Amino acid sequence: MGLNRRVFLGTMSAAAAALSAPRVLGQARPRVVVIGGGCGGATLSRYLAKDSAGAIDVTLIEAQRSYNTCFFGNLYIGGFWRIEDTAFGYAKLATDYGVNVVHEFAVGVDRDAKVVTTGSGATFGYDRLVVAPGIDFKEGSVPGWDLSAQDAMPHAYKGGTQVQLLKAQIAAMPQGGVFAMVAPPNPYRCPPGPYERVCMVAHLLKQSNPTAKILIADPKESFSKQGLFEEAWERHYPGMITRIGPDMGGKAVEVRPDTMEIVIDGEAQEVDVCNVIPAMRAGNIAAIAGLTNEAGWVPVDPATMATRADGAVFALGDSTQQGDMPKSGFSANSQAKVAANVIRGQLTGSRIFPAKYSNTCWSLLAPEDGVKVGASYEPTPEKIASVESFVSQKGEDADLRRRTYEESLGWYAGITADMFG
Amino acid sequence: MRLGLAAAAVFAATAATAADRLGDVEKGAAIFAQQCRSCHEIGEGARNRVGPQLNGIFDRKAGTAAGATYSRNMVRMGSDGLHWTLATLDAYLANPRALVSGTRMSFRGLQDPADRADVIAFLREYSAMPQNIPESAPTARKTPPGIDPAVLDIKGDAEYGEYLAQECTTCHQRDGSDRGIPSITGWPEEDFVIAMHSYKVDLRPHPVMQMMAKRLSDEEIAALAAYFGTLD
Numbered sequence: 001m002g003l004n005r006r007v008f009l010g011t012m013s014a015a016a017a018a019l020s021a022p023r024v025l026g027q028a029r030p031r032v033v034v035i036g037g038g039c040g041g042a043t044l045s046r047y048l049a050k051d052s053a054g055a056i057d058v059t060l061i062e063a064q065r066s067y068n069t070c071f072f073g074n075l076y077i078g079g080f081w082r083i084e085d086t087a088f089g090y091a092k093l094a095t096d097y098g099v100n101v102v103h104e105f106a107v108g109v110d111r112d113a114k115v116v117t118t119g120s121g122a123t124f125g126y127d128r129l130v131v132a133p134g135i136d137f138k139e140g141s142v143p144g145w146d147l148s149a150q151d152a153m154p155h156a157y158k159g160g161t162q163v164q165l166l167k168a169q170i171a172a173m174p175q176g177g178v179f180a181m182v183a184p185p186n187p188y189r190c191p192p193g194p195y196e197r198v199c200m201v202a203h204l205l206k207q208s209n210p211t212a213k214i215l216i217a218d219p220k221e222s223f224s225k226q227g228l229f230e231e232a233w234e235r236h237y238p239g240m241i242t243r244i245g246p247d248m249g250g251k252a253v254e255v256r257p258d259t260m261e262i263v264i265d266g267e268a269q270e271v272d273v274c275n276v277i278p279a280m281r282a283g284n285i286a287a288i289a290g291l292t293n294e295a296g297w298v299p300v301d302p303a304t305m306a307t308r309a310d311g312a313v314f315a316l317g318d319s320t321q322q323g324d325m326p327k328s329g330f331s332a333n334s335q336a337k338v339a340a341n342v343i344r345g346q347l348t349g350s351r352i353f354p355a356k357y358s359n360t361c362w363s364l365l366a367p368e369d370g371v372k373v374g375a376s377y378e379p380t381p382e383k384i385a386s387v388e389s390f391v392s393q394k395g396e397d398a399d400l401r402r403r404t405y406e407e408s409l410g411w412y413a414g415i416t417a418d419m420f421g
Numbered sequence: 422m423r424l425g426l427a428a429a430a431v432f433a434a435t436a437a438t439a440a441d442r443l444g445d446v447e448k449g450a451a452i453f454a455q456q457c458r459s460c461h462e463i464g465e466g467a468r469n470r471v472g473p474q475l476n477g478i479f480d481r482k483a484g485t486a487a488g489a490t491y492s493r494n495m496v497r498m499g500s501d502g503l504h505w506t507l508a509t510l511d512a513y514l515a516n517p518r519a520l521v522s523g524t525r526m527s528f529r530g531l532q533d534p535a536d537r538a539d540v541i542a543f544l545r546e547y548s549a550m551p552q553n554i555p556e557s558a559p560t561a562r563k564t565p566p567g568i569d570p571a572v573l574d575i576k577g578d579a580e581y582g583e584y585l586a587q588e589c590t591t592c593h594q595r596d597g598s599d600r601g602i603p604s605i606t607g608w609p610e611e612d613f614v615i616a617m618h619s620y621k622v623d624l625r626p627h628p629v630m631q632m633m634a635k636r637l638s639d640e641e642i643a644a645l646a647a648y649f650g651t652l653d
Contacts, residue, residue: 047587330591333591334588334591337584337587337588341584351580351581353581353584353585356585356588356636358588358591358632358633360592360629372628372629374628374629374632375632376632376633376636378636387636388632388635388636389632390628390629390631390632399500400500400501400502402500403497403500403501406600406601407601407602408601409600409601410592410594410599410600410601410602411591411592411601411602413594413598413600413601414590414591414592414593414594414595414602415591415592417590417594417595417596418590418591418595
């Protein structure tokens with residue numbers, strides 16, 4: 001705590017602001033603790049610290065010193081980006097905004113005492129807690145796979161080393177080898193993600209290993225932007241990709257990491273790379289804090305992002321069950337701004353405005369062939385409901401597709417600046 | 422006040438004149454000679470000058486005349502789907518920057534709807550003649566947006582605008598860079614209001630911006646403008 005306090009006071013502007021900040025409610029500076037420094041947690045920390053101008057003490061607990069975005073990890077796999085291009089640090093949140101950044105794991109939450117405990121045993125009291133831990137995997141959802149198998153069969157569904165491992169394995173495939181993907185059941189992080197990944201793997205193989213095959217075992221009847229992806233597979237990678245849906249056995253899949261086998265509908269097949277993306281649930285700390293429902297997600301109030309379980313605890317992003325918004329970085333960023341506005345209002349008396357949410361997801365199909373899907377949302381008493389939506393169309397001209405790809409690069413620069421300052 | 426008047430000019434024009442009547446070709450030729458010809462050529466043998474040649478402008482995709490020099494935003498708007506029609510030409514001639522932020526066309530705009538109708542009628546002489554080709558784009562008149570000019574004089578709530586503006590920076594870069602997505606920093610308030618209403622009525626192309634604009638009330642657009650007005 002002493003060190004963290006010093007780090008905070010070392011930031012001139014924030015410290016000066018803190019001294020002059022109005023204390024509308026209560027005696028000491030109200031404290032907000034944020035668990036998880038991804039799209040939801042980093043965005044919320046930045047906006048809360050910036051807009052309260054020091055009136056709120058914001059602590060961000062995030063184990064990793066360097067964060068790799070999950071989005072655009074597929075572009076790294078496809079050879080379009082370097083892994084460093086997806087990496088961000090938290091220095092600006094600390095120095096420019098006065099966020100107290102703590103690089104530790106949150107291991108306990110005592111909601112009665114309003115205290116978070118980290119791996120070192122340090123404790124952090126809070127007036128409001130924000131839980132934004134992303135996802136973890138459901139044990140046993142793919143028979144034969146657990147976290148101990150993630151080296152042999154990577155999930156590559158959290159940014160960084162797992163994605164690097166998967167790319168290395170693809171590079172090591174023998175000529176004419178097989179890349180298999182076990183796609184996840186709904187709901188899961190980044191609905192178009194597995195299928196964009198297939199495009200990027202196919203793009204890579206088309207150049208280095210053109211006789212290789214891609215096999216997708218999929219438990220879902222349909223998936224995001226399906227028509228666009230299937231059109232692209234036919235057009236850019238003809239004959240390379242086979243998807244086995246639930247009626248053909250895609251639902252009953254087992255893997256054997258020791259022998260690199262995938263068993264579909266009782267039939268074992270040896271593969272060279274196996275990307276297992278299991279069923280998902282909210283990040284562990286959400287369950288530890290007692291915030292999750294039977295499905296493993298955190299139900300939230302659609303108007304505020306406060307958890308249904310506890311009005312002093314908010315949740316953001318992939319870990320939440322909120323209604324119609326997809327689990328995406330854009331969604332988490334959008335939800336963070338709503339929650340930051342509500343929390344600031346509750347703690348300092350600033351105005352609370354109506355919730356507005358939106359999302360857009362870009363996917364890259366092949367070089368300069370980008371597509372997007374998006375929607376706007378508003379809260380109803382039951383859920384965050386979709387209001388209006390759009391999706392790229394099949395057969396769009398190359399100029400528009402290139403423009404959409406360039407737009408996705410602009411968005412990446414925009415949202416990462418919005419998160420990390 | 423200035424803001425409200427400029428906005429009203431665009432939409433009153435779009436709503437009534439362009440859709441209701443075509444102008445006078447002779448008068449349009451005179452205005453063109455006075456105000457446009459120093460940069461644009463039109464007719465037989467027309468070449469690109471400071472601005473593109475204007476033969477066949479109707480139904481042309483914006484920013485695509487062969488060999489002409491365009492702003493990056495104009496090319497982007499074309500890629501996003503902006504085509505020159507009665508409605509889009511009328512809005513562009515009324516206030517070029519309001520339709521295409523960052524356009525190279527340095528022109529203050531024709532305030533009088535009748536003048537614009539005359540120029541457009543003149544330009545049509547050098548495009549496919551719609552009276553002979555009934556299905557061609559210039560005859561496919563757009564439903565007038567019908568925006569009440571009064572709502573454009575609404576005084577915005579800047580604090581609410583600051584909150585709403587948070588949604589912009591998920592995509593638009595805070596440092597003003599326009600890589601991939603146009604910059605929204607440091608542009609005139611009146612252009613902003615008209616631009617958002619242009620997205621709202623689909624005059625400006627782009628599905629994300631059309632969606633974002635349609636969910637904003639007139640008060641909310643005014644709030645955003647008021648907030649942007651407080652920035653340096």
